[in-house]
Amino acid sequence: MTALLRADGVSVRHGGRLILDAVDLEVRQGEIVTIVGPNGAGKTTLVRILVGLDRPDAGQVRRTDGLSIGYVPQRFHTESLLPLTVRRLMTLGQRAGDAAVQAALGETGAAHLTEAAVQTLSGGEMQRVLLARALLRQPDILILDEPAQGVDFRGQLDLYDLIAGLRRRHGMGVLMISHDLHVVMAATDRVICLHHHVCCVGHPEAVAQDPAYQRLFGREAAGHVALYSHDHHHVHGPDGTVQPGLVSCGHDHSGHAPGQDDPCSLPSHDAHFPPPPLSPPSGAGSRCAGGHSHD
Numbered sequence: 001m002t003a004l005l006r007a008d009g010v011s012v013r014h015g016g017r018l019i020l021d022a023v024d025l026e027v028r029q030g031e032i033v034t035i036v037g038p039n040g041a042g043k044t045t046l047v048r049i050l051v052g053l054d055r056p057d058a059g060q061v062r063r064t065d066g067l068s069i070g071y072v073p074q075r076f077h078t079e080s081l082l083p084l085t086v087r088r089l090m091t092l093g094q095r096a097g098d099a100a101v102q103a104a105l106g107e108t109g110a111a112h113l114t115e116a117a118v119q120t121l122s123g124g125e126m127q128r129v130l131l132a133r134a135l136l137r138q139p140d141i142l143i144l145d146e147p148a149q150g151v152d153f154r155g156q157l158d159l160y161d162l163i164a165g166l167r168r169r170h171g172m173g174v175l176m177i178s179h180d181l182h183v184v185m186a187a188t189d190r191v192i193c194l195h196h197h198v199c200c201v202g203h204p205e206a207v208a209q210d211p212a213y214q215r216l217f218g219r220e221a222a223g224h225v226a227l228y229s230h231d232h233h234h235v236h237g238p239d240g241t242v243q244p245g246l247v248s249c250g251h252d253h254s255g256h257a258p259g260q261d262d263p264c265s266l267p268s269h270d271a272h273f274p275p276p277p278l279s280p281p282s283g284a285g286s287r288c289a290g291g292h293s294h295d
């Protein structure tokens with residue numbers, strides 16, 4: 001399978017802090033890759049480098065010739081004093097005919113919003129419009145920085161279904177950041193856990209069958225949600241640096257609801273969810289990019 005986009009040894013420092021440490025990553029045609037990681041792990045920094053908005057201090061990014069990227073950033077600011085319709089937003093900074101605009105909005109289920117004021121859109125509606133806007137570029141790869149932000153749980157499932165459908169129809173690659181670690185959709189082919197370095201890479205496993213989970217979100221949710229078994233063999237200090245010699249996860253868990261969005265307290269640690277084998281980060285052999293053993 002063709003690698004559309006590839007990062008080799010990407011490192012970034014900000015103010016003397018190592019934000020990204022020799023990160024390797026690739027996204028192939030037709031696959032969905034999800035980057036997960038705690039706040040401040042460097043996810044957006046990495047994505048901005050992959051898109052070409054920023055440059056790494058070390059390492060390189062390779063893109064296939066003529067690669068068209070449909071990028072939806074984490075934040076999209078609109079000036080609330082300036083009225084802006086969805087139609088206008090769609091063509092802001094890019095050329096597209098009305099038919100193409102309608103087709104793209106139709107594909108993301110947002111055609112009825114064409115004349116709506118952007119400022120009035122709900123979180124889920126806004127994400128659909130931004131996806132449609134990205135589609136106008138006829139992208140080979142969609143890069144989505146937290147596409148489900150501001151979207152309720154039901155809406156998240158719909159949105160992830162939509163993204164999976166786009167991948168299926170267009171055969172594009174998809175790279176997503178998910179901060180809501182408990183929701184990694186079943187269609188995700190590969191999950192990359194980033195905490196300044198690539199902690200681990202693996203396949204989302206085992207649809208959630210936990211009765212408590214189904215009580216919370218409905219039985220249908222279990223069909224959509226895969227839990228990513230998440231098991232680190234090292235710990236991070238408060239600044240994210242790897243602390244050798246310890247075996248628990250050691251991430252900063254503050255701000256996470258236990259068992260909900262904290263990867264390290266997912267039911268995958270339960271007997272119900274025997275952890276599948278973890279792959280080491282690509283290109284790192286049996287050692288991860290942080291230089292510690294995954295055996």
Ligand SMILES: Nc1ncnc2c1ncn2[C@@H]1O[C@H](COP(=O)(O)OP(=O)(O)OP(=O)(O)O)[C@@H](O)[C@H]1O
Nearest residue numbers: 014015019037038039040041042043044045046179
């Ligand atoms: N231009 C910059 N100058 C200084 N520090 C920066 C800059 N950009 C990012 N950082 C810092 O790098 C770290 C990683 O930021 P980044 O936005 O990549 O994290 P993230 O994983 O996307 O976090 P979140 O999940 O909260 O969105 C943060 O501590 C941030 O403050």
